Each structure stands twice: as C-alpha cells, then as structure tokens.
Ligand SMILES: Nc1ncnc2c1ncn2[C@@H]1O[C@H](COP(=O)(O)OP(=O)(O)O)[C@@H](O)[C@H]1O
C-alpha cells in the first residue's frame with residue numbers, strides 16, 4: 001500500500017469576476033509515494049504544489065481525478081487522525097502562546113493531563129522552541145512560527161506528514177534543523193511529503209522527487225537517476241597547454257570553454273561529442289599532462305530551469321485545447 005497516491009488529479013480555479021473562466025492549476029497529476037520515504041514535491045512558484053496539498057487535505061475539492069492516503073480516499077475520517085499538515089505560511093491565533101496553541105491541538109486529538117503536557121514539552125524541544133514557548137505567538141518571527149507549525153503538525157504522532165514549504169522563512173541554521181527533524185521523522189518510519197521551490201532542500205533529503213511545472217508533472221523518480229540522466233559534457237584539467245594550442249582546440253570546437261588555473265594549467269569544458277579518452281591521447285602526444293577527467297552532469301537546478309523553460313505558459317482552458 002502506498003502512503004499517498006493520486007490519479008489524474010485536476011483542479012481548475014475560476015478566475016475573473018464578471019466573466020469567470022477556468023484556470024488550470026493542476027493538470028492530471030498521477031503520483032505515488034511509498035511508505036517511509038521522504039518525498040520532495042518540487043517546482044517553481046505557481047507550479048501547483050500548494051493546490052495539490054490542499055486537495056490532499058480536502059481544503060479544496062478536485063475538478064476531477066482522485067487521491068488516496070494510506071489506501072483510503074482522502075477525507076476518510078480514520079485517516080485524518082493518522083496524518084499531519086503544515087500549511088504554507090501557517091497562521092495561528094496570535095494571542096495564544098506556543099504552549100497554549102499546542103494544548104488546543106492536543107486536546108482536539110484527545111490528549112489530556114500529564115500525557116498532553118509531556119507531549120507538548122517534547123515537541124517544542126524537538127523543533128527548537130526554548131523558553132519563548134511561554135510568549136504570545138504575535139512576538140514570534142516567521143521562522144519561529146514555522147517551527148510551531150511543524151510541532152502542531154506532529155501533535156498526533158502522524159504516520160504521514162504533509163509539509164508545504166517547511167524551510168521557507170528560515171535562515172540556513174534553521175533550515176538545517178528542519179532537515180535534521182525530517183530525517184528523524186523518517187527514521188521513526190514516518191512518511192514525509194514536502195513541497196519546496198528550493199532544490200538544495202531536496203537534494204540532501206529525498207529519496208524520490210516529483211517536479212511540477214505549470215500544473216503538470218514534468219519528472220518523477222529517484223533523485224540519483226534524474227541527476228544522472230544527463231551527462232552534458234566533460235571537464236578536464238590539463239597542465240602544459242600553450243595558449244596557441246588552446247586557441248586551436250577552441251577553433252576546432254573541441255573545447256567550448258577554458259578557465260585558466262595557473263601557468264599553462266587549465267580547466268577545459270568539452271562537449272559531449274568529444275571523446276575524452278581520444279583527446280587525452282592526442283594531448284599527451286603533444287606533451288600536455290592530463291590531471292583529471294570528469295563528466296559534467298546536469299544539476300537539479302539546471303533540470304528545473306530547463307523544465308520550466310518548456311512548461312506551457314498559458315493555462316486558460318479556453319485557449320489551450322486539452
Ligand atoms: N484560489 C485561487 N484562485 C485562482 N487561482 C489560484 C488560486 N490558488 C492558486 N491559484 C493559481 O494556481 C496556480 C498554482 O498555485 P499554487 O498551487 O499556490 O502553486 P505553488 O504552491 O506551486 O506556488 C498559480 O498560478 C496560482 O496563481
């Protein structure tokens with residue numbers, strides 16, 4: 001059984017006041033997330049990530065398609081008790097203290113007395129809220145509120161958590177702490193589904209990712225495979241290359257870019273069409289020493305940019321036939 005699965009999940013919003021027209025925010029998303037994995041739901045702003053999470057939480061309803069959590073249709077009451085949700089930019093009643101807020105949520109899940117107090121202490125420790133837990137939330141920074149939001153989402157010891165941009169508003173240290181927390185959740189067997197427009201968050205955390213652009217799934221799978229799937233060329237480092245030899249390599253199209261590293265020492269970019277071993281042989285024959293050869297792979301950042309570049313821009317249903 002998958003932790004999360006969606007099938008052709010689609011959402012149109014109606015935009016425009018006088019003549020409302022449908023706007024396709026999510027276009028036929030089919031996805032499955034296995035139990036116990038940290039799954040990164042990636043995409044630039046406006047890709048449809050929040051829309052998807054809201055659909056999974058039943059804060060909004062799909063135009064078509066369906067979604068299941070832990071093998072049950074979303075909205076199943078039994079399942080709601082087993083999941084946690086951190087909304088994007090969480091907003092809380094800000095006259096409450098962090099402790100009071102969590103007491104309220106813990107109460108909703110039936111925790112009481114000593115048990116409730118212990119649980120709240122532990123969660124606030126876990127997300128790194130210290131003595132400030134006795135302050136009203138309106139005195140909290142964005143990053144602190146984000147942590148309170150995460151504590152809130154974990155109050156019922158969920159099996160699956162949904163985090164919408166959990167690192168947003170956090171400084172580098174805060175991001176690292178949240179990453180650490182996500183890994184701890186994973187180690188206890190919790191499935192973590194989180195959205196982000198920041199790729200480095202995913203690269204260090206996720207086993208698998210989905211990339212969304214313009215409301216459509218543009219890639220999904222193992223992060224290592226996605227990164228590996230394109231070697232764009234080679235980078236070699238050489239010593240003993242004269243300027244005139246370099247010029248010749250450039251005019252022959254063998255070298256696309258050269259970075260001087262020292263006297264007669266260069267890092268050279270070669271296109272994919274150049275066979276590095278053959279080039280190495282001919283360079284060695286000219287007395288040039290080869291220090292290293294490395295494949296240049298696409299980073300997730302490049303991948304992202306390329307996908308966005310090709311994503312459909314116009315999602316007005318009237319103009320795009322589907
Ligand atoms: N309530 C709404 N009404 C109309 N359009 C919306 C609404 N919510 C989101 N959108 C649009 O749907 C698209 C996807 O938004 P969203 O799911 O918030 O993206 P993301 O979370 O990836 O940044 C965006 O173009 C956004 O402007």
Ligand SMILES: [Mg+2]
Nearest residue numbers: 049050051088
């Ligand atoms: Mg969003």
